[in-house]
Amino acid sequence: MANRSVVPFGPQHPVLPEPIHLDLVMEDETVIEAVPSIGYVHRGLESLVKKKDFNEMVYVTERICGICSFMHGMGYCSAVEKIMNVEVPRRADYLRTIWSEMSRLHSHLLWLGLLADAFGFEALFMQSWRLREKILDMFEISTGGRVIFSVNKIGGVLKDMPKDMLKSFVAILNDMEKELSETTSVFLNEYTVRSRLEGVGIITKEDAIRRGAVGPMMRASGIEVDMRKTGYAAYSDLDFEVITSDKCDSLARCQVRIGELFQSIAIIRQAVDKIPEGEISVPVKGNPDGECFMRLEQPRGEAFYYVRANGTKFLDRMRVRTPTFANIPAMLQTLQGAQFADVPLLILTIDPCISCTER
Amino acid sequence: MAQFMSFTKTVLKNLISKPATTSYPEVPKEYPQRTRGHVEISIEDCILCGLCMRSCPPGAIHVDREAKKWSIARFDCIQCGYCVEKCPKKCLSIVPGYTKPDSSKHTETIKKEEALPK
Numbered sequence: 423m424a425n426r427s428v429v430p431f432g433p434q435h436p437v438l439p440e441p442i443h444l445d446l447v448m449e450d451e452t453v454i455e456a457v458p459s460i461g462y463v464h465r466g467l468e469s470l471v472k473k474k475d476f477n478e479m480v481y482v483t484e485r486i487c488g489i490c491s492f493m494h495g496m497g498y499c500s501a502v503e504k505i506m507n508v509e510v511p512r513r514a515d516y517l518r519t520i521w522s523e524m525s526r527l528h529s530h531l532l533w534l535g536l537l538a539d540a541f542g543f544e545a546l547f548m549q550s551w552r553l554r555e556k557i558l559d560m561f562e563i564s565t566g567g568r569v570i571f572s573v574n575k576i577g578g579v580l581k582d583m584p585k586d587m588l589k590s591f592v593a594i595l596n597d598m599e600k601e602l603s604e605t606t607s608v609f610l611n612e613y614t615v616r617s618r619l620e621g622v623g624i625i626t627k628e629d630a631i632r633r634g635a636v637g638p639m640m641r642a643s644g645i646e647v648d649m650r651k652t653g654y655a656a657y658s659d660l661d662f663e664v665i666t667s668d669k670c671d672s673l674a675r676c677q678v679r680i681g682e683l684f685q686s687i688a689i690i691r692q693a694v695d696k697i698p699e700g701e702i703s704v705p706v707k708g709n710p711d712g713e714c715f716m717r718l719e720q721p722r723g724e725a726f727y728y729v730r731a732n733g734t735k736f737l738d739r740m741r742v743r744t745p746t747f748a749n750i751p752a753m754l755q756t757l758q759g760a761q762f763a764d765v766p767l768l769i770l771t772i773d774p775c776i777s778c779t780e781r
Numbered sequence: 782m783a784q785f786m787s788f789t790k791t792v793l794k795n796l797i798s799k800p801a802t803t804s805y806p807e808v809p810k811e812y813p814q815r816t817r818g819h820v821e822i823s824i825e826d827c828i829l830c831g832l833c834m835r836s837c838p839p840g841a842i843h844v845d846r847e848a849k850k851w852s853i854a855r856f857d858c859i860q861c862g863y864c865v866e867k868c869p870k871k872c873l874s875i876v877p878g879y880t881k882p883d884s885s886k887h888t889e890t891i892k893k894e895e896a897l898p899k
């Protein structure tokens with residue numbers, strides 16, 4: 423048996439600007455085991471519910487993550503709305519759906535860029551992020567922010583998107599689609615890229631279920647689970663297929679995410695066609711009393727919100743289970759037996775968001 | 782699609798097209814109308830009710846009814862817009878233009894001149 427050594431990875435590592443620490447037990451160049459430790463940026467946002475009232479918490483939950491900020495706000499609002507039996511106007515549901523899909527677009531483009539960066543294809547990284555910039559501009563035009571949008575409120579949304587704004591967004595996305603297919607075809611076809619992704623980091627269907635993987639990680643292992651199919655917001659009116667792949671490797675995860683990029687554009691197009699006129703929010707009176715949970719599909723997978731209220735303006739408990747947290751066991755599985763040089767790439771294929779995980 | 786040189790087309794296109802970036806700050810950035818830059822108040826309409834102070838999540842606003850002063854700690858404000866939504870007189874607004882960097886946190890105070898409406 424070769425000598426074993428332990429190589430620390432992170433919490434400061436060039437490939438991942440976020441702090442997660444792994445102890446890699448190595449035998450020569452092969453990883454035998456990876457032992458994670460998280461908690462470096464724990465901010466205690468969940469216990470802030472005792473100090474900020476339930477309306478102010480909307481702005482706190484948004485700040486859980488800089489990528490899924492819209493969806494965190496939306497998940498929290500939907501949970502409180504469910505407790506209070508508030509029926510959100512249909513137009514607000516559609517607007518939320520459009521912003522959610524825009525979030526998915528910019529998150530997946532960010533991930534593609536980071537992936538390219540991880541295997542050393544700088545120009546491809548720039549190209550992906552250049553495309554992403556357009557989505558951020560669209561966010562700025564419609565919500566006034568590029569990272570934190572502050573458009574959710576309990577009972578609906580704060581800002582409307584007029585017809586011509588929606589039209590111009592669809593036009594931008596239509597243009598982008600061409601560039602997108604050029605860029606993504608490099609990921610899917612280029613020999614150098616494939617050699618880094620194909621057959622690397624396999625997680626079988628059984629393992630994915632046993633390890634409780636979520637999101638694209640799970641769908642790339644051939645499991646058809648997508649919370650959007652539960653029909654929250656306006657998804658029940660929209661027509662889309664869950665994208666899966668049964669190759670189970672890193673390339674499959676890349677394929678699923680790329681498929682979702684085009685799907686998001688199609689969903690936005692549908693939503694813009696179908697969006698009804700009307701109010702964008704309803705007034706909410708009183709304090710929430712009761713408990714409820716809400717599941718929604720973030721770019722990285724299923725997120726889970728639990729809210730318990732006691733009839734006062736301060737909630738009892740708020741809990742968020744973020745997709746990265748659920749995907750860590752699956753990631754550790756892919757690391758076992760991997761080559762050392764593939765470690766950064768394998769960590770990236772779950773699309774980790776450590777700030778989300780630590781809340 | 783070709784397995785090799787699939788990026789070449791993009792490279793050539795980028796070579797002859799304009800740069801995607803601008804030379805900020807020489808070329809100033811134009812902000813869209815909705816950009817949440819900073820909070821502004823039209824103090825004439827303010828009734829100093831203090832609702833904005835009580836609703837602000839980071840506690841950036843301070844309203845002093847006695848001294849008829851409305852003040853905001855610009856660096857504490859997170860531009861969430863909750864005060865704008867809450868204000869009963871709709872005298873607050875968020876407008877483009879970020880607070881300039883500074884070496885210390887400061888508070889901007891605006892005094893209401895005329896008497897409080899009874």
Ligand code: SF4
Nearest residue numbers: 827828830831833868
């Ligand atoms: S809520 Fe509006 S009216 Fe009341 S103190 Fe604040 S700015 Fe003035």
Ligand code: SF4
Nearest residue numbers: 837858859861862864
């Ligand atoms: S925008 Fe938000 S943080 Fe800024 S003063 Fe208003 S409520 Fe406070």
